[in-house]
Amino acid sequence: xxxPQETLSVVRQEIETAVEAILTAAxxxxxxxxxxxxxxxxAAERLxxxxxxxxxxxxxxxxxxxxxxxxxxxxxxxxxxxxxxxxLLNGPALQGQGxxxxxxxxxxxxx
Numbered sequence: 001x002x003x004p005q006e007t008l009s010v011v012r013q014e015i016e017t018a019v020e021a022i023l024t025a026a027x028x029x030x031x032x033x034x035x036x037x038x039x040x041x042x043a044a045e046r047l048x049x050x051x052x053x054x055x056x057x058x059x060x061x062x063x064x065x066x067x068x069x070x071x072x073x074x075x076x077x078x079x080x081x082x083x084x085x086x087x088l089l090n091g092p093a094l095q096g097q098g099x100x101x102x103x104x105x106x107x108x109x110x111x
Contacts, residue, residue, distance in 0.1 A: 007071045010095075011064045018060030025053035 029050035035043035 004071055004074060007067055011067050011071075014060050014064050014067075018057045021057040022054050025050040025057065029054075 029047050032043045032047040032050065036047060
């Protein structure tokens with residue numbers, strides 16, 4: 001990521017997407033509560049899925065935190081343009097840049 005404005009835009013979009021997923025899953029989970037109180041096993045399983053979606057969506061905090069740390073380093077002058085960073089330590093890539101998930105999965109399985 002080279003443009004601070006682009007970084008801020010990505011962080012903003014990631015936060016909006018995650019918050020929307022959290023709100024949607026929480027609302028759906030709340031709708032399941034009456035059926036669960038009537039011992040509906042299928043409703044309990046749906047509630048579990050909704051709660052897992054909430055937990056997964058909370059991962060945005062890690063990604064946005066990394067992006068904001070990178071941005072803060074650039075803005076404070078800690079990131080020198082003439083220094084080549086380790087490509088494996090450059091944080092989350094923007095959509096369409098860096099490794100795709102299947103490539104990252106293969107790397108993890110091969111090690």
